[in-house]
Amino acid sequence: MQLYIGNKNYSSWSMRPWVLLKQAGIAFDEVMVRFDSFEPDSKFKSELARHSPTGRVPLLVDDGFAVWDTLAIAEYLAERFPAKQLWPADAKSRARARSVCAEMHSGFGALRNHCPMNIEAVLPEVGERLLREQPAVRADLDRLVQMWSELLEQHGGPLLFGGFTIADAYFAPVVMRLLSYRLPLPPQIAAYVQRVRALPGVDAWCRDALAEQDFLPFEEPYRSAR
Numbered sequence: 001m002q003l004y005i006g007n008k009n010y011s012s013w014s015m016r017p018w019v020l021l022k023q024a025g026i027a028f029d030e031v032m033v034r035f036d037s038f039e040p041d042s043k044f045k046s047e048l049a050r051h052s053p054t055g056r057v058p059l060l061v062d063d064g065f066a067v068w069d070t071l072a073i074a075e076y077l078a079e080r081f082p083a084k085q086l087w088p089a090d091a092k093s094r095a096r097a098r099s100v101c102a103e104m105h106s107g108f109g110a111l112r113n114h115c116p117m118n119i120e121a122v123l124p125e126v127g128e129r130l131l132r133e134q135p136a137v138r139a140d141l142d143r144l145v146q147m148w149s150e151l152l153e154q155h156g157g158p159l160l161f162g163g164f165t166i167a168d169a170y171f172a173p174v175v176m177r178l179l180s181y182r183l184p185l186p187p188q189i190a191a192y193v194q195r196v197r198a199l200p201g202v203d204a205w206c207r208d209a210l211a212e213q214d215f216l217p218f219e220e221p222y223r224s225a226r
Contacts, residue, residue: 001026002030002031003017003028003031003058004031004058005018005030005033006032006044007035008206009118009119009120009209009210011058012177013058013070013173016070016169016170016173017073017077018030019169019172019205020077023168023200023201023202024077024081025084026084033057035216035218035219052066062076070105074101074169085163087165096161097165100147101167101170103147105170107140108143109136109140110136111137111140111174115177116219116221117176117177118219119176121222122182123182127180128182141183145186145189151167152192158195159196168196172196172199172202175196176206178193213226
């Protein structure tokens with residue numbers, strides 16, 4: 001089984017299934033396709049076009065069978081490895097976990113656009129300015145705090161549904177955004193952020209991201225150099 005990913009410092013979509021596989025102890029081979037550009041004739045697009053019609057990461061290839069899109073990959077892995085219990089066991093909790101993952105998948109546009117994932121960067125002044133100037137970023141942050149608070153209270157922690165699930169892997173890139181931009185959080189949510197950051201799968205991704213040392217200007221709206 002191979003997982004095609006982009007640069008670990010920047011690729012939030014790639015981080016989700018990689019962390020899920022790593023944290024769940026599912027063996028896979030990583031294939032990193034460097035972001036050179038996203039033009040149709042780029043090396044990145046050319047490489048991925050050999051395996052997927054979308055030309056995007058992440059891409060899971062299992063014995064020659066390609067699965068693309070993070071939610072589809074997560075569902076495939078949950079069915080392929082049922083003993084790993086990647087979704088909550090309870091039907092209603094499982095439905096709620098799918099709901100919050102789908103909400104992340106299609107929503108939180110302001111947080112995505114204004115706070116792109118950049119694990120290597122520390123940008124507190126940018127985070128402060130965005131909260132001041134972009135009400136939609138503040139609204140996305142408030143929704144995250146509400147969602148996570150309710151789930152942690154309902155399931156008792158330490159993670160969103162008690163033990164590790166797809167939901168925690170799905171929100172791992174958001175955790176990295178919150179840390180990079182130093183967005184203010186209530187104590188219980190800040191503690192959850194630190195618990196996710198300390199997960200072995202998340203820590204392994206971050207160590208690799210910091211070791212890349214691959215500065216890509218087109219991924220850097222707030223810096224012209226490292």
